Amino acid sequence: MENNARTVCELARASGIEVTGVNKATCGNPLVAKAMLAGGVTSIGDSRIENIKTMRSSGIKTTYVLLRSPMKSEARSVVEHVDTSLNTELEVIRELSAHALNLKKVHSVILMVEMGDLREGILPEDLPDTTREVLGMEGIELRGFGLNLACFGGVVPTSDKMNRFSNIVKEVKDNTGYKAKILSGGNSANVPLLLLKGDPSPVNNLRIGEAILLGLETVNRTLIPGTERDAFILQAELIEVKRKPSVPSGTISQNAFGETPDFEDIGTITRGIVGLGRQDVIVEDLEPLMKGIGILGSSSDHIILKLDGEHKVGDVIEFRLNYGALVHSFTSQYVNKEYLGDLEKTPNIK
Ligand SMILES: *Cc1c(COP(=O)(O)O)cnc(C)c1O
Numbered sequence: 001m002e003n004n005a006r007t008v009c010e011l012a013r014a015s016g017i018e019v020t021g022v023n024k025a026t027c028g029n030p031l032v033a034k035a036m037l038a039g040g041v042t043s044i045g046d047s048r049i050e051n052i053k054t055m056r057s058s059g060i061k062t063t064y065v066l067l068r069s070p071m072k073s074e075a076r077s078v079v080e081h082v083d084t085s086l087n088t089e090l091e092v093i094r095e096l097s098a099h100a101l102n103l104k105k106v107h108s109v110i111l112m113v114e115m116g117d118l119r120e121g122i123l124p125e126d127l128p129d130t131t132r133e134v135l136g137m138e139g140i141e142l143r144g145f146g147l148n149l150a151c152f153g154g155v156v157p158t159s160d161k162m163n164r165f166s167n168i169v170k171e172v173k174d175n176t177g178y179k180a181k182i183l184s185g186g187n188s189a190n191v192p193l194l195l196l197k198g199d200p201s202p203v204n205n206l207r208i209g210e211a212i213l214l215g216l217e218t219v220n221r222t223l224i225p226g227t228e229r230d231a232f233i234l235q236a237e238l239i240e241v242k243r244k245p246s247v248p249s250g251t252i253s254q255n256a257f258g259e260t261p262d263f264e265d266i267g268t269i270t271r272g273i274v275g276l277g278r279q280d281v282i283v284e285d286l287e288p289l290m291k292g293i294g295i296l297g298s299s300s301d302h303i304i305l306k307l308d309g310e311h312k313v314g315d316v317i318e319f320r321l322n323y324g325a326l327v328h329s330f331t332s333q334y335v336n337k338e339y340l341g342d343l344e345k346t347p348n349i350k
Pocket residue numbers: 022024047067068086148186187188189207208209210211218
């Protein structure tokens with residue numbers, strides 16, 4: 001994890017960009033946060049305030065960025081526990097301002113601009129007025145602007161998009177006199193632009209999760225040179241191994257999830273069941289690490305495998321995780337989190 005963070009941070013630094021390490025997929029796991037910081041990220045971002053509280057109370061000192069726009073109802077807690085939040089609604093920022101005054105704190109805000117992906121963002125034409133309003137709010141420090149692509153609409157951050165963002169920011173400056181300190185240009189989908197090493201980047205910050213956690217850029221999900229793909233692996237234990245037909249017998253209707261399954265008859269096969277299921281993980285986001293093992297299907301608490309070679313009850317099957325599986329397995333209380341390697345001997349991670 002530390003090495004992945006270092007690789008990504010060095011890549012970003014070559015374009016004049018600092019990295020906010022995004023740790024939401026691990027529920028704000030403090031060891032992962034420490035590894036990211038040891039690898040060179042300059043702040044930690046998370047979408048959930050609970051996760052930020054977890055990392056803070058583990059004694060990790062850094063700047064914490066709340067990625068999901070705060071709920072009005074959590075504004076006080078945001079001011080208490082978070083340094084910077086990404087925002088799009090004046091009503092919420094007013095609430096943050098009131099609590100900041102109350103708590104005698106200054107809360108930093110980055111305004112997110114809608115650039116076409118249609119998740120969070122202030123429409124560009126509304127940005128000058130919103131900026132002026134926020135600059136007038138007590139207890140709030142406007143740190144800059146951000147954008148987020150490739151999350152809802154799958155819009156690719158091209159250099160054209162980034163330049164358009166930069167022009168919008170320039171117009172706001174001409175309009176209001178405000179000069180942004182932070183231009184937060186996106187997420188792991190921006191890594192291909194970094195790899196191109198084209199024009200100097202118009203932004204100076206990226207918020208990066210998956211590229212560090214899984215070593216993948218998220219436009220085509222290719223491995224970033226110098227990163228490790230399997231820093232996380234999921235292990236599950238075989239609870240049944242038997243030779244059985246490949247097709248169920250009887251009248252077939254719906255399975256436990258209301259789906260009508262479809263089976264191909266490939267004769268008698270060795271089938272295995274592991275004690276892990278849809279309650280723990282997105283099964284489609286798993287890939288058995290050992291060649292010859294295939295996933296036939298799953299229910300809430302079981303994954304049914306086609307096995308090849310010698311396997312017996314009690315053996316452990318290992319899986320590679322895609323992002324969805326990583327998120328769910330960290331969220332599942334039934335999945336134990338185990339840290340391999342000697343944490344004592346790893347100087348930067350304790
Ligand atoms: C999750 C998130 C990120 C990080 O996304 P990755 O694809 O994991 O790099 C960045 N910005 C925001 C606003 C996010 O919610």
